[in-house]
């Protein structure tokens with residue numbers, strides 16, 4: 001009888017929490033202005049329309065709603081102590097996709113979160129949604145290709161929560177004009193390397209000293225499967241930037257190995273996110289790509305977020321300099337099942 005009542009209250013609380021989360025995402029909640037900081041580079045960055053920094057399209061927002069509901073359920077059914085209790089994490093590119101889901105998951109595991117992004121509206125929605133279901137989170141708007149902005153993101157983490165233990169260098173772009181070496185415009189090459197590679201390096205430049213001050217921690221850099229294998233659909237600037245992230249990760253991992261700082265990389269394969277779907281555009285291209293994925297589907301952002309949690313937590317305590325591949329089997333395959 002008593003057990004039945006507890007079960008009833010438990011499912012009612014999940015339903016209520018899910019409804020709150022759903023309406024938050026639906027209505028695109030406004031930011032708590034006190035929690036935000038907007039460096040001047042934000043407005044400049046927003047004018048660069050070629051890059052995938054805009055708010056999610058409607059169907060993607062719908063998908064995020066459903067996903068947030070499953071995260072809510074996960075939060076309420078989590079009994080053990082969180083894997084990241086007492087830790088502070090800075091997540092760049094947290095306004096959408098992988099970064100946004102990682103913010104939810106890390107908050108669920110007890111971390112205090114600083115979400116950073118160049119899109120003011122996206123970061124406001126992400127920070128409010130995490131806070132609304134009980135996570136500790138502040139947002140900061142900034143461009144990772146601007147060193148001062150990255151320095152401000154790290155400072156925000158230390159000022160707000162006292163220290164920084166986890167740095168998730170996730171912000172990245174894939175330009176629609178990125179193609180082969182001959183045709184890719186030079187400004188696309190410069191900007192892609194500036195955001196994807198230099199943004200990651202700046203994160204390490206300012207984040208690693210902070211992690212050192214905190215007594216150690218984990219850096220997770222987001223590379224890609226394309227850093228490991230070639231493709232007949234080239235995006236040379238993107239691919240080169242992701243390859244550079246892997247080299248950077250290995251070098252820093254070795255250099256900081258005896259300081260309690262681990263540095264690892266994630267290599268996701270094709271995911272069902274804005275970044276990739278906007279790039280593929282046509283159904284024909286989507287179907288062509290699916291044929292090369294042994295598992296026969298795109299990955300989901302939460303599957304990458306779970307890998308990020310593994311690298312952020314002590315579950316991966318003997319791993320550093322690694323490239324963790326999450327690609328549905330692509331890089332291990334010669335062909336796909338019929």
Ligand SMILES: NC(=O)c1ccc[n+]([C@@H]2O[C@H](COP(=O)([O-])OP(=O)(O)OC[C@H]3O[C@@H](n4cnc5c(N)ncnc54)[C@H](O)[C@@H]3O)[C@@H](O)[C@H]2O)c1
Nearest residue numbers: 053093095096097098118143144171172224270271273275
């Ligand atoms: N989607 C995929 O299939 C895939 C595959 C492999 C790797 N990745 C990598 O994963 C990371 C996240 O990608 P996603 O798929 O979640 O993409 P996404 O476009 O959904 O999210 C990227 C976020 O980064 C932000 N951003 C862009 N430029 C920025 C800048 N200069 N400063 C701060 N924030 C900036 C955007 O506003 C956006 O919120 C990227 O590094 C991407 O290259 C994605």
